[in-house]
Amino acid sequence: MSVALEATWIPRRYRVAAVRPELPDTVSLELDPESGESPAFEPGQFNMLYAFGLGEAAISLSGDPADRARLVHTVRAVGPVSRALAGLAVGASVGVRGPFGRGWPTATARGHDLIVVAGGLGLAPLRPVLLRVLADRACYGRVVVLVGMRTPREILYRAALDDWAGRADLEVEVTVDRGDADWRGHVGVVTSLIAQLALDPRNAVAFVCGPELMMRHGAAGLIGAGLESEQIFVSMERNMKCAIGLCGHCQFGPAFVCKDGPVLRFDRVGRALAIREW
Amino acid sequence: MRVEELGDAVAGCTRPVEFVTGEYLLRVGAPADECFLIEQGRVALEAHAPARPAQVLATLGAGDLVGLSWMLPPYRWACDARAVRPVRAIAIDARRVRERCDADPRIGYHLLQAVLRAAIDRLQALRLQHLDVYRGADP
Numbered sequence: 136m137s138v139a140l141e142a143t144w145i146p147r148r149y150r151v152a153a154v155r156p157e158l159p160d161t162v163s164l165e166l167d168p169e170s171g172e173s174p175a176f177e178p179g180q181f182n183m184l185y186a187f188g189l190g191e192a193a194i195s196l197s198g199d200p201a202d203r204a205r206l207v208h209t210v211r212a213v214g215p216v217s218r219a220l221a222g223l224a225v226g227a228s229v230g231v232r233g234p235f236g237r238g239w240p241t242a243t244a245r246g247h248d249l250i251v252v253a254g255g256l257g258l259a260p261l262r263p264v265l266l267r268v269l270a271d272r273a274c275y276g277r278v279v280v281l282v283g284m285r286t287p288r289e290i291l292y293r294a295a296l297d298d299w300a301g302r303a304d305l306e307v308e309v310t311v312d313r314g315d316a317d318w319r320g321h322v323g324v325v326t327s328l329i330a331q332l333a334l335d336p337r338n339a340v341a342f343v344c345g346p347e348l349m350m351r352h353g354a355a356g357l358i359g360a361g362l363e364s365e366q367i368f369v370s371m372e373r374n375m376k377c378a379i380g381l382c383g384h385c386q387f388g389p390a391f392v393c394k395d396g397p398v399l400r401f402d403r404v405g406r407a408l409a410i411r412e413w
Numbered sequence: 414m415r416v417e418e419l420g421d422a423v424a425g426c427t428r429p430v431e432f433v434t435g436e437y438l439l440r441v442g443a444p445a446d447e448c449f450l451i452e453q454g455r456v457a458l459e460a461h462a463p464a465r466p467a468q469v470l471a472t473l474g475a476g477d478l479v480g481l482s483w484m485l486p487p488y489r490w491a492c493d494a495r496a497v498r499p500v501r502a503i504a505i506d507a508r509r510v511r512e513r514c515d516a517d518p519r520i521g522y523h524l525l526q527a528v529l530r531a532a533i534d535r536l537q538a539l540r541l542q543h544l545d546v547y548r549g550a551d552p
Contacts, residue, residue: 255547285547312542314469319497322457323471324541330534331474346546352537 143379146185146230149206151223157209158289161256162221163197166206166229173206178263179238179370179398183378184208185230186219193375193393194220195260196234200267206231209259209291235378236397239264239368244340248276250332252353254283254325254345258291260370260397261344265299272304279306279332283325283349286311287318325349329356336361342398344370351408354401364402371396371404414476414531416450416503422513422524426506432496438479439494446488447504448480454500459493471538472497478531483507484514 153165166173176182176196183191192214198207212221223229241264249268253261268275280299284290290309300307308328310321321328326349339362343353350369357367373385373392380394388407390396416427430449432438438449438456449456456479459467470492473479479502482491488507514521 283547285545289547310472312545312547316466318469321455321472321474322469324538326541327471327534327538328474331476333475348541348544348546352541 143232146232149229149231151225151227151229152205154223154225157291160221161209161211161291163207163209164220164223166208166231167204172203174234175203176200176234177238178241178267179260180234180236181397182206182208182231182233182235184220185232186216187228187230189219190216192216192220193378197259197262200263201270209256211256232378236393237395239342239398241267245274246276248335248339249278250334250339250341250357251280252325252329252341252343253281254349255285256291257345257370258282261342262292264342276338277306278304281325281328282307282309283345284309284311286313287315324352326352326356329353329360332360334360339366341367343367347408354405364405365400367401368398369401369404370398414450414478414527418527420520420523420527422510422520423505426509427503430502430504432500432502434496434499436496437493438496439490441490441493443490444488445480445483445490446508448478448483448507449502449504451475451477451479452501452503454496455498456494456500457497459495461493467493478528481528481532481535484511484525484528
């Protein structure tokens, strides 16, 4: 087996260096390689995290792409593997394969206005985009971050969002589906915020990530604001197993989400997103 | 939405208005004589029930029309609308606009299309909100 194939198929051991509780069912794991440094990754790529004895799950990279010393993955406990991963303690061992897939085209966005639309845990794969953009802020035009969450108590990365909202060079708007007595922000779906932006559609690129229904509505809102499908990118989620386009579990129309995505241009997937699967 | 999109029906029937935080633009059950197109600020649409704090159904911002019930009888507002940030808006005299639409169905139809588009957008947003898509369906 070649070295490249080994890196693809055989998990490397990482150690949990820190566990950051984000929400009652969601944590961010900071992982250090047991030897060497982590491979470089692009915002929007994912790793296969292996909970030893249970199995693997595809989890987006949510840390700083400039940090080669430490990986960050935000994990929501929804199934047996993700529950085991979210329950790992500092010092525990975890297997990592990756990074895999095509990420957000941050190079395409350079020189343009960037509209980031995130829903729920969809903010996690977009966090590395924002960290990269902020590290090189002068290379981008207007940067707008629209975030939709379920309730004020379920706002992911709240401290980071508060920091970003305080910056003069970022426009950050957070909305929740249901407010509470203390919430003074937006109430409603994140896609409603798009119409409130005075966009220059000729000069904009949009990155959208969240539940598929939200992405479909988000893309429709962006198109309604004058963007073309070719200016909109979405991050797809499917059941990924091999992560290298061999097993077919993640096939979505003509694309393998693991290999051709997870980030895909909307003109490639827009029609398929409207097809009823159940 | 821009005021021009409402067409000839509203020409000469508008005036600039401002609301401070906490001020009500609409009150449920009150006569729907004047609606508002937000230019800047934020407005919460609220429903209230006895012995409970008011529930925010949605917030509206720049380009949103506050008040949709003015086109149809009984011409009464269906919910409260309160400024949650200072608001600058264009007030539209709904009575005069209705009279003008009755007199000229062509401009009335144009206006109806614009208002219906706003209503459909609001309905779609509420449907999505109701689906609770962030619960267990995230990447």
